[in-house]
Amino acid sequence: MDMQHFNQMLLASIGVGLAVVDVISHEILFTNPLFATWFPVPENGPRKISCVLGITDLNDLVERDGCFQSDVQVKIKRRTLTIAVNITQSKNTSDGHSVLLVECSNISKIKELEYMIESYAKLVEKNERQLRREKERAEKMLLNVMPKAIYEELKSYGVTTPVLYNEVSVLMLDFVGFTEMTVSSDPTALVSELNDIFTAFDRIVEQFGCERIKTMGDAYMAVSGLPDPTTNHAQNIARAAILFRRYIRQRNKFSKVSWNCRIGVATGTVIGSMIGVQKYVYDIFGPGVNLAARLEALSEPMEITVCETTAGLIADDFNVEMVQDTDVKGFGTQKIFKLARDVDKPISHDLPGYLAALSV
Amino acid sequence: MTTLFEKYGGFAVISRIVHSYYDKVLDSDQIGDYFESLDMKPLIEHQTKFIASLMGGPASFSNDMLKRVHAGLNISRADFDAVADLLQEALFEHNVEQEDVNSILREIESRSPVIISS
Numbered sequence: 001m002d003m004q005h006f007n008q009m010l011l012a013s014i015g016v017g018l019a020v021v022d023v024i025s026h027e028i029l030f031t032n033p034l035f036a037t038w039f040p041v042p043e044n045g046p047r048k049i050s051c052v053l054g055i056t057d058l059n060d061l062v063e064r065d066g067c068f069q070s071d072v073q074v075k076i077k078r079r080t081l082t083i084a085v086n087i088t089q090s091k092n093t094s095d096g097h098s099v100l101l102v103e104c105s106n107i108s109k110i111k112e113l114e115y116m117i118e119s120y121a122k123l124v125e126k127n128e129r130q131l132r133r134e135k136e137r138a139e140k141m142l143l144n145v146m147p148k149a150i151y152e153e154l155k156s157y158g159v160t161t162p163v164l165y166n167e168v169s170v171l172m173l174d175f176v177g178f179t180e181m182t183v184s185s186d187p188t189a190l191v192s193e194l195n196d197i198f199t200a201f202d203r204i205v206e207q208f209g210c211e212r213i214k215t216m217g218d219a220y221m222a223v224s225g226l227p228d229p230t231t232n233h234a235q236n237i238a239r240a241a242i243l244f245r246r247y248i249r250q251r252n253k254f255s256k257v258s259w260n261c262r263i264g265v266a267t268g269t270v271i272g273s274m275i276g277v278q279k280y281v282y283d284i285f286g287p288g289v290n291l292a293a294r295l296e297a298l299s300e301p302m303e304i305t306v307c308e309t310t311a312g313l314i315a316d317d318f319n320v321e322m323v324q325d326t327d328v329k330g331f332g333t334q335k336i337f338k339l340a341r342d343v344d345k346p347i348s349h350d351l352p353g354y355l356a357a358l359s360v
Numbered sequence: 361m362t363t364l365f366e367k368y369g370g371f372a373v374i375s376r377i378v379h380s381y382y383d384k385v386l387d388s389d390q391i392g393d394y395f396e397s398l399d400m401k402p403l404i405e406h407q408t409k410f411i412a413s414l415m416g417g418p419a420s421f422s423n424d425m426l427k428r429v430h431a432g433l434n435i436s437r438a439d440f441d442a443v444a445d446l447l448q449e450a451l452f453e454h455n456v457e458q459e460d461v462n463s464i465l466r467e468i469e470s471r472s473p474v475i476i477s478s
Binding site: 075112115 | 375396399402418
């Protein structure tokens with residue numbers, strides 16, 4: 001096979017449409033078969049490359065890296081193809097003439113794939129957004145049943161270990177005569193009020209850096225000093241207790257139902273742990289919890305009863321009054337105290353502004 | 361259980377099947393004219409997702425959507441069958457097993473009431 005024949009075969013078989021164009025007249029001098037399929041050159045009509053390509057002028061083509069480029073749409077039977085046209089000037093023909101070399105490639109498939117990739121990228125993005133939203137929602141739900149630090153531990157390790165906290169302060173609250181209220185009042189309205197009250201308590205608890213552990217029926221339990229230890233856990237919980245009582249008092253002025261709470265506060269040792277596998281919840285146990293529960297039961301309506309340890313810790317900041325030596329089940333005889341009035345002693349320390357409300 | 365979508369290599373392969381399928385569709389004298397001078401890009405994209413969904417891949421199309429997009433096209437039973445045949449050819453060309461081809465075609469057949477409108 002001679003070289004010329006080989007070249008001809010090559011030109012006929014490659015997947016690129018080729019045309020050679022006179023640099024001055026822009027007349028087409030040569031086309032390979034593929035080029036002719038996409039851009040038929042009329043026998044007797046104009047043979048200018050711009051007419052054949054269906055562009056008004058070669059000047060319309062975009063110049064990039066010394067060659068002209070454009071995407072041209074052609075319709076072959078029912079198909080609309082996108083052809084990338086690339087025109088370069090070739091200087092080295094044998095007779096010294098310059099010609100323009102027109103290379104055309106069918107990029108329809110690439111365009112279709114580009115479109116598809118874009119569409120999938122959007123789909124993925126959308127799914128990811130949805131997932132993120134779901135995750136945030138799940139996280140928020142979980143943070144309702146466990147402290148953030150415990151949630152982080154669970155997330156990182158898949159398990160949590162029970163932790164012993166030597167000194168935390170626990171608050172227990174419940175309502176006097178709630179069981180009777182449930183039968184005498186409209187249950188929907190009652191639950192809705194209880195929901196309001198506990199929501200307000202949650203806000204107060206958060207304000208003082210305490211943790212709401214759980215509610216059980218009309219009972220509410222909060223703690224200060226875990227999972228992150230703090231030195232003024234007793235003060236924090238006492239402030240929360242005082243605000244709980246104030247909130248109930250204020251509410252009773254306007255509410256049809258009169259609520260009377262009992263509050264017990266104790267400082268002691270507790271264990272904090274996740275309980276359950278499928279339905280899990282963070283809970284605390286131990287003497288601190290039990291004593292708070294006992295004191296709450298011993299409390300008079302609308303009183304805050306505190307144990308001796310708590311009383312000792314808060315005596316400088318709050319007005320604590322000793323009630324009497326009392327036999328507390330499981331704890332023997334204990335000195336018990338009550339937080340006499342909301343706050344009697346002026347709070348001299350640099351307390352945050354929100355505590356100003358207490359200094360009335 | 362692996363889905364057909366996973367078995368045959370996911371979107372990459374399905375995209376190739378869909379390309380062959382549309383090549384056949386455009387060459388077909390029975391139904392090619394439906395596709396004349398349409399922008400094929402969105403069609404190919406939708407069809408890839410549709411076939412993927414039939415094969416248990418990620419994407420879903422409700423019958424309502426299918427009904428809406430085919431409404432007013434006056435697609436006959438013969439047109440529907442012609443398209444199904446071409447899809448079958450394309451699936452075979454990409455080495456999808458007979459049993460799996462049948463299951464895909466059954467899925468499509470079950471949607472024929474919302475696609476055929478004349």
